[in-house]
Amino acid sequence: MKALTYGSTLQFSTSVGGEIGSFNQNCKRQQTQQHFINLNPLKLERHRTLNLVTAHVSKDSNAHDVESGTFCDSLDGKWLLKAKGREVASCLDGQCLFLVGMMGSGKTTVGEILSDALDYTFADSDKYVEKLMGGTSVAQIFKESGEAYFREYESKALQKLSLVPQQVVATGGGAVVRPLNWRFMRQGITVFLDVPLDALARRIAAVGTDSRPLLDYDSADCYTKAFTALSALSKERSEAYANADATVSLLNLAACVGLKDVLDITPTTIAMEVLVQAQKYLNSKRR
Numbered sequence: 001m002k003a004l005t006y007g008s009t010l011q012f013s014t015s016v017g018g019e020i021g022s023f024n025q026n027c028k029r030q031q032t033q034q035h036f037i038n039l040n041p042l043k044l045e046r047h048r049t050l051n052l053v054t055a056h057v058s059k060d061s062n063a064h065d066v067e068s069g070t071f072c073d074s075l076d077g078k079w080l081l082k083a084k085g086r087e088v089a090s091c092l093d094g095q096c097l098f099l100v101g102m103m104g105s106g107k108t109t110v111g112e113i114l115s116d117a118l119d120y121t122f123a124d125s126d127k128y129v130e131k132l133m134g135g136t137s138v139a140q141i142f143k144e145s146g147e148a149y150f151r152e153y154e155s156k157a158l159q160k161l162s163l164v165p166q167q168v169v170a171t172g173g174g175a176v177v178r179p180l181n182w183r184f185m186r187q188g189i190t191v192f193l194d195v196p197l198d199a200l201a202r203r204i205a206a207v208g209t210d211s212r213p214l215l216d217y218d219s220a221d222c223y224t225k226a227f228t229a230l231s232a233l234s235k236e237r238s239e240a241y242a243n244a245d246a247t248v249s250l251l252n253l254a255a256c257v258g259l260k261d262v263l264d265i266t267p268t269t270i271a272m273e274v275l276v277q278a279q280k281y282l283n284s285k286r287r
């Protein structure tokens, strides 16, 4: 049996039913190539005891999965995410969590997972704008009425959404540029999903640029036009994204879980890191 040693960096500390358990992920692979998941037996609610001391990782097949963070998508990983979610929800005390980041950074995908972990509802500000506009798509609004018009409605959407407690909100990629929007987002906490441009362009090229009007402007191949437009937008917006209360850097996270390609990090692993960073921020505010 292989085992993983989890020592630091990704710290999933859970407090459930009064008992504390900790899940520490050591990013540095042991010289010996020995892997060992060492988790304290966790006393669960309803007196169920989950013994997470060992995760059975077969020699050949599953070791890579664990190292790559797929562990987080296992049953134990999902349980840990839920436990962490409860812990962070109690610190949030009903405040919303706003995800900010470039188009394709995973705000919707990760946001839905987070809402489940926190027992929050999920809202997508682009979808909210479409609802306010009687079902007209964002791409159509850009085409028919222009970006400035869309931005007005985006601010209205964020204002409305900021009034509803216990929500995870996936914001539009450009929401950060308007100071007014920060007033609404500051009602809750903001987390920036920082994804390298090349990875964003590869993701977007896989689904096409049709629904993302700011990227759909010339006849170059999908990857090139996405990369070119994202680079320009990212330059304009990097300072604004840095205003977020916490940042999840996919580059750091990939290094941490021993992955070469950030696109191999699962949404559940990213969601866990959002919770870890959000909690760090909330704790620092308390001090």
Ligand SMILES: Nc1ncnc2c1ncn2[C@@H]1O[C@H](COP(=O)(O)OP(=O)(O)OP(=O)(O)O)[C@@H](O)[C@H]1O
Pocket: 101, 102, 103, 104, 105, 106, 107, 108, 109, 110, 126, 170, 171, 172, 173, 203, 207, 212, 263, 265, 266, 267, 270
């Ligand atoms: N960690 C991930 N692993 C694999 N695919 C992902 C991951 N995160 C996002 N994706 C995929 O990337 C694409 C973009 O993700 P998503 O829609 O969540 O991003 P977004 O930040 O909400 O984008 P936008 O601001 O443009 O609406 C989707 O096709 C989604 O399935």
Ligand SMILES: O=C(O)C1=C[C@@H](O)[C@@H](O)[C@H](O)C1
Pocket: 102, 103, 126, 138, 171, 172, 173, 174, 175, 211, 212, 213, 214
């Ligand atoms: O980055 C942006 O400016 C945008 C991102 C999308 O979420 C949409 O809000 C819209 O396509 C504009």
